[in-house]
Amino acid sequence: MNYTISQDLFETLAAEIEVLKKERKAVILAHYYQRPEVQDIADFVGDSLQLSQQAANTDAEIIVFCGVHFMAESAAILSPNKVVILPDQKAGCPMADMVDAEGLRAYKKRVPEVQVVCYVNSSAEVKAESDICCTSSNAVKVVQSLQGDNVLFIPDENLGRYAAKILGRSLQFWPGYCKTHDRLSKEDIQQAKNEHPSAKVIVHPECREDICEAADYVGSTAGLIKYAQNSENQEFIVGTESGILHRLHQVCPEKKFYLASERLVCPNMKLTSLEKVRDALKNLSPRVTVKEEIRVKAKAALERMLAL
Numbered sequence: 001m002n003y004t005i006s007q008d009l010f011e012t013l014a015a016e017i018e019v020l021k022k023e024r025k026a027v028i029l030a031h032y033y034q035r036p037e038v039q040d041i042a043d044f045v046g047d048s049l050q051l052s053q054q055a056a057n058t059d060a061e062i063i064v065f066c067g068v069h070f071m072a073e074s075a076a077i078l079s080p081n082k083v084v085i086l087p088d089q090k091a092g093c094p095m096a097d098m099v100d101a102e103g104l105r106a107y108k109k110r111v112p113e114v115q116v117v118c119y120v121n122s123s124a125e126v127k128a129e130s131d132i133c134c135t136s137s138n139a140v141k142v143v144q145s146l147q148g149d150n151v152l153f154i155p156d157e158n159l160g161r162y163a164a165k166i167l168g169r170s171l172q173f174w175p176g177y178c179k180t181h182d183r184l185s186k187e188d189i190q191q192a193k194n195e196h197p198s199a200k201v202i203v204h205p206e207c208r209e210d211i212c213e214a215a216d217y218v219g220s221t222a223g224l225i226k227y228a229q230n231s232e233n234q235e236f237i238v239g240t241e242s243g244i245l246h247r248l249h250q251v252c253p254e255k256k257f258y259l260a261s262e263r264l265v266c267p268n269m270k271l272t273s274l275e276k277v278r279d280a281l282k283n284l285s286p287r288v289t290v291k292e293e294i295r296v297k298a299k300a301a302l303e304r305m306l307a308l
């Protein structure tokens, strides 16, 4: 276990959380990029798409979302009658902050009839201004579902370019990017390959175009895990956030995984600790809510994606 706390403290906090979770009739959802100990106390660990589906389908009255703000917002959009809690309200996503509703409205005025595909890493207000959402697992499928060339992909330019390339389409891009994935350089990949010549390179499409081109496989976090499980290969150089290594080691204990760069750590994803999860369950805060008129519009964009 690569816990960032001692085993004793883990057991104490996990027991406290379990009691509170039952009392509160809560479900704990965690993203693959969360700290290992947070993943291990969650009822469900997944990527953005899986987590949004879980949030939509759960019977629990309270959703504790161990991830970043836009993810908890998506849960609040899909489950308006549930209480959605984000254990650290400072856990945001710098990429999501690179587009705002005002800027998007101005773009739509400049480019009439533009169809907007919005990566889920965005605020509820931005989703409300968009035609359809996508995640990194279904971006290609979502873009494919739209006719014509007047399509804007927001906010991740790298993911948009990846989808456009696969489909041979020309899209309009918003100049946003993930500060964690965009750090990965070709030199990092080359160095990792020199150190581990038999390893397959697997990366997330939030990485830059040249990194995706140099990889053996490009996919969402769930896609990367599946690829590693099904591959005959025994070693992998992993180009996504460090938290995924925990799940990779759990599902493929006999295989070897090397992070492509030590810098692949998202500080926002690491803000959630077990203490904060416990306190959030105790106090039922910080809560994440979305104004009703924005929620209804954002839900329509998310549902168009889920229907695909």
Ligand code: SF4
Pocket: 033, 068, 092, 093, 094, 095, 096, 121, 178, 179, 180, 181, 241, 266, 267, 268, 269
């Ligand atoms: S890894 Fe990138 S996209 Fe994900 S939350 Fe962190 S900054 Fe945002």
